[in-house]
Amino acid sequence: GESVGLHLPTLSVQEGDNSIINCAYSNSASDYFIWYKQESGKGPQFIIDIRSNMDKRQGQRVTVLLNKTVKHLSLQIAATQPGDSAVYFCAENMSAGNMLTFGGGTRLMVKP
Amino acid sequence: SQTIHQWPATLVQPVGSPLSLECTVEGTSNPNLYWYRQAAGRGLQLLFYSVGIGQISSEVPQNLSASRPQDRQFILSSKKLLLSDSGFYLCAWSKMGGSNQPQHFGDGTRLSIL
Numbered sequence: 337g338e339s340v341g342l343h344l345p346t347l348s349v350q351e352g353d354n355s356i357i358n359c360a361y362s363n364s365a366s367d368y369f370i371w372y373k374q375e376s377g378k379g380p381q382f383i384i385d386i387r388s389n390m391d392k393r394q395g396q397r398v399t400v401l402l403n404k405t406v407k408h409l410s411l412q413i414a415a416t417q418p419g420d421s422a423v424y425f426c427a428e429n430m431s432a433g434n435m436l437t438f439g440g441g442t443r444l445m446v447k448p
Numbered sequence: 449s450q451t452i453h454q455w456p457a458t459l460v461q462p463v464g465s466p467l468s469l470e471c472t473v474e475g476t477s478n479p480n481l482y483w484y485r486q487a488a489g490r491g492l493q494l495l496f497y498s499v500g501i502g503q504i505s506s507e508v509p510q511n512l513s514a515s516r517p518q519d520r521q522f523i524l525s526s527k528k529l530l531l532s533d534s535g536f537y538l539c540a541w542s543k544m545g546g547s548n549q550p551q552h553f554g555d556g557t558r559l560s561i562l
Contacts, residue, residue: 344489367547367548368547368548370550370551372553377555377556377558378555378556379454379538379540379553379554379555379556380492380538380553381553382550382551382552385548385550387548425491425492427551429547429548434480434542434547434548434549434551435494435497436494436551438491438492439491440490440491441490441491
C-alpha cells in the first residue's frame, strides 16, 4: 500500500562520516526486509536485504540491522560519499507471496 | 544478467487522452511483474501485479488497467486520463515462486497530465 508522508525526513552528513538511516516497520509477521536507494529521476536500486532469522547483515560499506523486538530496521553507510546522496526506502514483506510494502523514505544529503 | 526497460521516460498527455506505458524484462523467465506509482516526495504505491501471462491483480481502484500479453511484457493503460494520474510510474520484476525475493525496478516514466 501507499506509504503516508507529507514530506521526506532528511539526514545531512559530512562526507567521510558514517550515516545511519532508520525505519520502523509495522507488521511483526514480516519476515523479509530490503533497503533501496533512489536517485533523482531514477527507479529504486536494491542495496541490501535481510531475513528475519538474522539481526545483522553486511555488504560493501553498508550494514543492515534488524531489531524484531521493537520492529526497527536501520541502514548504516560507512564513510559516506557524495554519490550516496539519494532517497533511501525500506520495504517489508508481509505475506507468503512477494508483495512488498514500502516506507516513506529518507533523503540523505552528503556535504563535501 | 537481467534488465528491465520502461518507455517512454517522460510523457505529457492532455486530460481525457488514452495511455499506454510499456515495460519489458530480459534475461529471466516467468517473472513476477509489478506496476507502482510514486507521487512527488512520497513512497511507492502498488497498482498492479502479475504472476503470469494474462494474470493481473489490482491493488487499488482506479481508472488504470494492466495487461500482460507476453511473459516478459507488462503494459499499463488508461482509456481516459485524469489530472490525478500524474506521477512517476515504475515497473518492477522479481523471480517467480517463493517469497523473500527483492524486486528490481526500471527507471520509470514521468507522466504529466495537462
